[in-house]
């Protein structure tokens with residue numbers, strides 16, 4: 001890793017909506033009639049942030065570190081993946097300056113859970129809450145997210161070193 005002062009990373013993820021699974025976002029289970037399909041807990045925003053962190057240090061992607069073929073990760077708490085990516089960023093000599101993320105999901109309404117999700121993510125990442133932003137968008141009823149078939153999340157992170 002070069003000694004450059006700033007590194008930026010972006011992440012994106014999507015999961016299919018299914019009945020009979022919890023809707024977990026940033027480690028918080030949101031009351032919902034449906035959840036997200038996935039090998040792990042399918043926490044789409046934690047996955048996007050994890051990929052953003054890995055991207056910032058050019059350390060591959062989440063599937064490389066936590067293959068979905070590994071039975072050990074079945075039903076896994078995705079905050080574990082996020083914690084691992086934070087540790088790798090810090091081992092590379094960086095602190096995490098801030099994280100910004102967007103969850104794109106038609107329903108349920110998520111805004112009442114914003115602070116809980118931010119606090120949960122910040123706790124896992126060992127960051128102050130004001131370093132972690134979580135935004136919510138519908139897809140305006142257009143495309144797979146808009147039709148209620150899937151959820152998406154996007155994230156960017158900024159890493160800094162002395």
Ligand code: C5P
Nearest residue numbers: 105106107108109110111136137138139
């Ligand atoms: O997608 P749209 O711009 O219509 O979203 C309007 C607001 O609704 C957003 O600012 C967001 O805070 C909130 N929202 C939400 N839960 C969602 C989607 C959007 O609380 N699933």
Ligand code: MG
Nearest residue numbers: 013014044047
């Ligand atoms: Mg995922």
